[in-house]
Amino acid sequence: MRNTLKSLKTFALAGAVGALLAGSAVAQSIDEISKYSGADRLEKLAAAAKTEGGLTLYTATPVEDVTAMTDAFTKKYGIKVTVWRGSSEDVLRRAVTEIKAGRYDADVIETNGPELEALHREKILQPIASPVTPDIFPGAVPEHKEWVGSRLNIITAAYNTNLVAEKDVPKGWNDLLDPKWKGKVGLEAEAYDWLATVNASFPGGEKEGIDFFAKLAKINGISLRKGHTLLTNLTASGEVPLALTTYLYKVDQMNKDGAPIKVLQLGPSVARINGLGVAKTAKHPNAAILFQDFTLTEGQKILVERGFTPTNVKIAPLPKDLNVKVVDGAAMLDKLAQWRETFEKTVK
């Protein structure tokens, strides 16, 4: 069994190498393409991408949002984008499993920061020298440049306006310790990275943060809910009067639809990065790099229209009053177990 697998793998690999060699006679290697930074970079990419004909995108972005992006891209360059959608973890698992098995369907991989960092560790992504990178929000581009953050998913507190009177709205963390909040505060059940980031932002350091949340859990209790969107919906319906972790764009959108829910600033706005990288094994390297560039430039306006917070601060500057703390993807991978332990000890 093992031997068969191995020989199959070698066979597949040989085939792939053969295809690459045959291809290189006419086309450049992905290394050369990704390093080129001449003035005609975009034109060259677009021309080569056209001959490649299409590209495949693995993404964790909601289907309507990603469709808006790919449609605009196809309209501009005439290149068709095939989309595969899954959760951020599914995107990672599928890309790694396929590429290790010698199946190179994925050209561009778009998912959350920690998963992109995992792809980097699996040596799947191609570093790309793009002239756009300097315009991107500093926390959203890793040193190795194998992926670039394209939008920030900002996590904020929110409350139900029917159940929480204007005068009762908490101004700071300590207001939540008032007994009137007993049984009324909700938190996403896996907000490990959020808690770690918020704890670190306390003036007295991490210890003060942990103590505060432990105290809150003890005095008023914290109701844990699985999934940010569930928590947001439960806040709008009144089941959870105040939620500590909701997605900013979702609250805004529901507020616009008339739901009794409003954003609340308590402590920093923790942001999770969502970004994209190009696979080393991409069959359509030019189209893939072109798509990444598009997402980071013109695509940013589409993201704004759809209520997201893009990372290209030159095109869409961040709101000034927003105190954004970006979750470090690499730290999320290395410290997850530790963060989870702190989370469970503190808020359960």
Next chain:
Amino acid sequence: MSLQESSYAKSVEKPSFFGRIRAEWLIIGAAVLIVGWLALVPLVFLLWQSFMTPAAGDVPAVFTFGNYIHALTDSTILPLFRNSVVFATGTSCLALVIGTLFAWLNERTNTPFKMMFYAASIVPLVIPSILFTVSWIMMASPQIGLFNLILKNAFGLSGPVFDIYSMGGMIWVEGLHYSPIAFLLMSAAFRSMDPSLEESALMSGASIGQIMFRITLKLVWPALIASFFILFIRSIESFEVPALLGMPVGIEVFTSAIYEAIREYPSNVGLASAYAAALLLIASFGIYFQSKLSSQGSKYSTVTGKGFRPRPFDLGPWRIPAAILIVFYMILVIVLPFLVLFWSSLNKYYSVPSWAGLSRLSFDAYAKVINYPMVGQAVWNSALLSLGAATTIMLLTAVICWIVIRTKLPARWLLDNVASLPMVFPGLVLGLSVMICYLYLDIGIYGTTWIIFIAYVTRFMPYGIRYNTTSMLQIHKDLEESAAMSGASWSQSFVRIVLPLLKPGLLAGWIYIVVVSIRELSSSVLLYSPGSEVVSIVIWELWQNGQYVELSAFGVMMIIALFIVVMLAQLVGKRFGVKEA
């Protein structure tokens, strides 16, 4: 019975001995090979992974006993496991009592309203369990629950009456949600039960209670055991209800340990597999216990060569209370969740039904869902996949059950066991095993709809086995023997005797698999490719984006569509097989 009258005059010309053996063994051999292959792929993968460390980047996976050591020595697992057992036992008992009672009323008595009941009873099964649970939060949460509000206002109470966030609440919601599983299986069993024993008891002056406990339930004992087993395993694996109702009050279950292990990076599939191996042991024990039952020969067979007329039982004055009970159950389990779902599908955001909300209603969500990207493709794929998988599974497992029950082949219990094990594989592990298998074994199905088909057949095969086994146990081998005496070949007697008599079980199992395969997510999400999207992906998508309103609209449309499918299946089923007197 019409079957007995049909003669086998055409087959007077007996085929040669070798011809008969060959045709028979070809079908049986093929069935065994297919089932064996399908079941062994995930099993081998799971056992192999459970001895491996996670691989990440440059660090390759190596052999280890660590996963089992971790799983067995981790002290935090025990309370989780205890919660799971309490939850699963409670859920199975509740679902079994409800399902059996209503199956009996529906199949064996002349209670009014039963015609529409069969199709309506699958509604809870169709509602995605996330929505079913959320609709119960709307009805019975201490904060906003509609029941609590009504009771509070009516009786001037100070505190809530129901608290859905408790072990009792979890069992209640899951028990109601799973009651159709018991209902379908028990209906099949009651339908192919000869009522003459009950009638004799009635003549001898036994009360309805005595008949129910001493005769009816004893005769359907294998079906009761099978239902309990399926319910128990399903609720041990269930994730949504514990996550939505248990987590806020700190009740955690065993599945969350499996989930956490997989979620880490590098994904610790090995540890998850070691946990799952523990479930495999429990399940094997259950299957072994059931195969003991099937080896007791014809103890439970009431469908014999003698006249068989499944006839309803006259409840007399009890008809009225029975009808009230049915109406009450339909309101509680079918109508109310459906109305909450329908209400939210007309809203702009999820809210508790109220007068004030009436002005906001609109059908926008329906239009949005119909125009949602990939929805048409997904519905088409899911329809093909679920109908195809259900039909394939029921026919395939009919042959397997025949081997297990009718033959004296030495390792037949092993066949039963192996084919039943996929029931306990975590969906994600099963999906991953199928994915990896067909990535390396490149026969061109990776990336097509076929790979999802294979995953569905593997995943739901165990249900086919259970449904068919319980029905097969009720059929006496007399009938096949007479057919053989009259010169019928194996395939003739299988197609013309066994399958038609098996119909109640075949149909119930078929309906069950159609419904659950439409909802299957954990392996579909890994295996689908652009172009082979399925309905559960759309559901997941809407859920993940928090589009509950659109999700509710989609749920309402799904319920209506499947309701029609089940009605049609019943109509078609009535035209074939045993005519009812």
